[in-house]
Amino acid sequence: MKSDSRDTQLRLCRLEETLRRAGVKLTPQRLEIFREVLRASDHPDAETVYHRVRQRVPTVSLDTVYRNLWLLHDLGLILALGSPRERVRFDGDLRPHHHFICTSCGAVYDFYSAELDRLHLPADVSALGSPDRVQVEIRGLCTRCAQTDVEPGRQ
């Protein structure tokens, strides 16, 4: 397992620097939670991270795991799958379409593209399973949020 060296080392340096910049302390709990997410390749949920970290830091609390996962997420050090912090949403539009998801307000905008609908998938996807629906998800700041957020001299 060589990946536990160079890659992880770099990520840990980046962790230290990012935390320092944000004025956030590097506690053993925080470190272990971060390392656990790095180590995992199975996209664990908070509870799973909690159990794994517990084997190294037996006193860690579930709350601390939650707090730190979202902290690391907000600092851009790890990613969250799905629509973070949101309930499940439903969509009556069955036509092939794609999503622009605002990382600030959580709004989901649909858009259509014949080009994206017939995307050429890489060969190794077929080893994973048989595709049923292919969607492009774009995350970013929506126009509305960009206006209200910045816009100096107002507010």
Next chain:
Amino acid sequence: MKSDSRDTQLRLCRLEETLRRAGVKLTPQRLEIFREVLRASDHPDAETVYHRVRQRVPTVSLDTVYRNLWLLHDLGLILALGSPRERVRFDGDLRPHHHFICTSCGAVYDFYSAELDRLHLPADVSALGSPDRVQVEIRGLCTRCAQTDVEPGRQ
């Protein structure tokens, strides 16, 4: 608002037929919940659908809304955004990558593709906001589930 005619009409026919095939009854509540999701273009969550349906069917219960949303989802009549019925999952891999999500077991497999990483986005996306991260999400049956599910004469 002409879309409330042809399109909706077709979808309602399809609803009736799909329900009949599945041996499921067409109740007024079910119909209104379906129509509400069709009508909405803002990807509402269950609670929102509940409040809207309530204005037409004042006695409807939240539980009925949940049950029917998932029923309609399972019958392929509506879609759910995000990872349905799952908790938030975390991912330590910051490299650009894409996801294959199994619709049966919920597992998420990563895959990498330089081609997909530099996707050409349609022009009208820029009107929605400024893209930050672009990901292709493929939903389908994973190889493992395909084997265990079908495979006659075993188990």
Next chain:
DNA sequence: ATACGAGATAGGATTAAGTCGCAAACAGGA
């Protein structure tokens, strides 16, 4: 038309995910 039975509903009870508040502990700069 009518009756009947499988399936559906309402709504209160329950579970479980996730968050809050606060006292005690700790990181890390001076």
Next chain:
DNA sequence: TCCTGTTTGCGACTTAATCCTATCTCGTAT
């Protein structure tokens, strides 16, 4: 080493979502 602002742990709490079950209803068969 000291000191201050941050973080932790934990129990209480909130809230999304599901379960339970008596009652009701759709839709088929009569």
